[in-house]
Amino acid sequence: MSLATWRKTYPDADTLARAIRNHSWLATLVPALRVPSVVAVEEHAIVFERVAGVQVGPSDLAPVAAHLGDLHAAAYAADLHRGPLEREAVVDLPNGHRHNIPGFLAGRANIVLSRVTSGAARGSLLDPDSAAALLHDGSAGPAAIYKDSNPRNLLITAPATGPTPSCPVTIDFDDLTLAPFGYDLAKLIVGVAMTTGPVSDHLVSASLNTYNDAVRRRVPDLPDVSAVFLAGWTEIHHLLTFPYLGRNGYRYSWDEVRPPAVHAAALSLLRPRVRPSSMSAAGHDPIPARHGQLTTSQPVDRTAQPGDTSPRQPPGCLDSASADDSASVACDGEC
Ligand SMILES: Nc1ncnc2c1ncn2[C@@H]1O[C@H](COP(=O)(O)OP(=O)(O)OP(=O)(O)O)[C@@H](O)[C@H]1O
Ligand SMILES: [Mg+2]
Secondary structure (H helix, E strand, O other): OOOOEEEEEOOOHHHHHHHHHHHHHHHHHOOOOOOOOEEEEOOOEEEEEOOOOEEOOHHHHHHHHHHHHHHHHHHHHHOHHHOOOOOOEEEEOOOOOEEEEOOOOOOOHHHHHHHHHHOOOOOOOOOHHHHHHHHHHHHOOOEEEEOOOOOOOEEEEOOOOOOOOOEEEEOOOOOOEEEEOOHHHHHHHHHHHHHHOOOOHHHHHHHHHHHHHHHHHHOOOOOOOOHHHHHHHHHHHHHHHHHHOOOOOOOOOHHHHOOHHHHHHHHHOOOOOOOOHHHOHHHOOOOOOOOOOOOOOOOOOOOOOOOOOOOOOOOOOOOOOOOOOOOOOOOOOOO
8 A cells, every 4th residue: 555645845955955854853853753754855845654634723732732842852952952042053864964953043033123123013012122132031041943833834643542642743844943942832822823713821821831841851950931931932923923914824913812821921021121231122132142041030830720631741742761862044934
């Protein structure tokens, strides 16, 4: 019986080659990460194994958050702990080649700051100063990845047998950069809300908890992502994803659907605070110094919320083995 396939075309050879390398690194990073196999590589297309699954919806948020936390901690433990996240990382691929993963700020900081300064995104809660501070402070923490976890880029498959929760299959290997922990979780939350409508504070809180739990399970020393940082990242994604409203399945603007506690947490970023003079938003120079501000904001609420039926354990989609099992590209698109 022949394997059902999915053919994805690419605009140029570089984009295709980068997707292949991203796939290769991610596929071997965590042995149990579920990705479609590459069946063939053509001049302008990659033929993937076809995945029988559906896009992520609100009920998948908490388990998929656990999946992301486990993946991010695995990436950190395997390779990314070696360097700061504002600079590109060089990682080894199974074929012996090396692969560059662009840093977090490259191509991203300028877009964020120009959009926040011009007021391009309706209802943004960030001002230039708070956006610059957020990028700076976030870049001082440990490095995870951004793989554009919009709800179309993770497919939920039916469990093979028994009561095991459905597991996400990771697809779309086009975009991969370094990012702070929590950044891609914020993309997932914003992407789901923009696609299907408002998500509750309970769901956001449960997702953050399952994410942090999964990270800590794999690398106990990593600090939790705070609710304030998560809210800040959702605002950055609002700035970056707002232009796609009406396309890509996005029917709601984040400013219409962000839940109240996330709104309040994002507003707290606007409070005046003392920062190094190099962080002047007027200079628009968010090049970070490494310092440990990541854990200084609000503690995470770990209490179970009413109506929170999300699992407290990861869904078993990645193996839970120990942590050691394991050219700069401009930000383009929903970064
Ligand atoms: N291997 C696959 N098996 C089954 N369906 C797939 C596969 N790859 C992609 N798809 C389908 O196509 C959709 C978009 O795929 P992909 O994310 O790779 O393309 P894209 O150009 O980035 O589009 P988008 O902007 O919607 O994410 C997925 O959400 C899924 O429905
Ligand atoms: Mg995609």
